[in-house]
Amino acid sequence: MNAGVSSSGVAPALPVVPPDLAGQVDLRVLSAIRRIIRSFDLYSRELAAKARITSPQLVCLLAVAERGKTTATIMGREVFLSPSTIVGILDRLEAKGLVRRERDGNDRRVVSVSLTEEGSRLARSAPSPLQDTLTEALRVLPGEEQIKIAESLERVVTLMETHRLDAASTPEVNVAVSPDAEAKQ
Numbered sequence: 001m002n003a004g005v006s007s008s009g010v011a012p013a014l015p016v017v018p019p020d021l022a023g024q025v026d027l028r029v030l031s032a033i034r035r036i037i038r039s040f041d042l043y044s045r046e047l048a049a050k051a052r053i054t055s056p057q058l059v060c061l062l063a064v065a066e067r068g069k070t071t072a073t074i075m076g077r078e079v080f081l082s083p084s085t086i087v088g089i090l091d092r093l094e095a096k097g098l099v100r101r102e103r104d105g106n107d108r109r110v111v112s113v114s115l116t117e118e119g120s121r122l123a124r125s126a127p128s129p130l131q132d133t134l135t136e137a138l139r140v141l142p143g144e145e146q147i148k149i150a151e152s153l154e155r156v157v158t159l160m161e162t163h164r165l166d167a168a169s170t171p172e173v174n175v176a177v178s179p180d181a182e183a184k185q
Contacts, residue, residue, distance in 0.1 A: 029156070051127060052096070056081065058129045060089050061098060061115070065123035069114045098122060 044055035053061070059079050064070055067078070076086040090113060093099040098119035104110035115123060128135055138146055 033156070047127065047129075051122075053098075053122070053126070055129045056085070057089050057093055058126055060086065061093060061119060061123055062126070062129065064099060064113055064115050065120065069112050071110065071112060075113065093119070 040055060047058065048054045051058075056079075060075060060081075063075050063078050067074070072083065072086045072090060075081075076083055079086075081089070090099060090101065094101060097116055099113055100116055101111050101113055104112065138149070141149075
């Protein structure tokens, strides 16, 4: 049975936030998101100092390790980073000798990414890209609460992405990309 759904299969009505408190809720959500971002930024700096790799670099390295040979476009979709961010991360990982990029013999526009031996070693021994304190704190929570946290965060992401997609559908902002061009990136 889904969390939040009664045995009759009907979801309970959600409480409505009174208009005079709506701004406070907005600020609480914004503050929480900013604190999360700051925490990840600080951890990424700590990780960079200890392991000489940032959290985004580690996430990309682990994505290549999990998938094997891949492309920047596929990796970007999997780790939710823009193509330009992925290219910058791959430049840094390649400079560190952790990944290699190779052009496809049949289609030179396609560039494959794979781990070097050193990159494979780091992927096997790397610390978690997620703060250990958060990982441990989540583990001690009851499973239902872990699921509620994940669902709430996913809902926030959905709300934010929906707004962005609505803005992108306006003619002034929308930039069409042909399926062929996207597949070859």
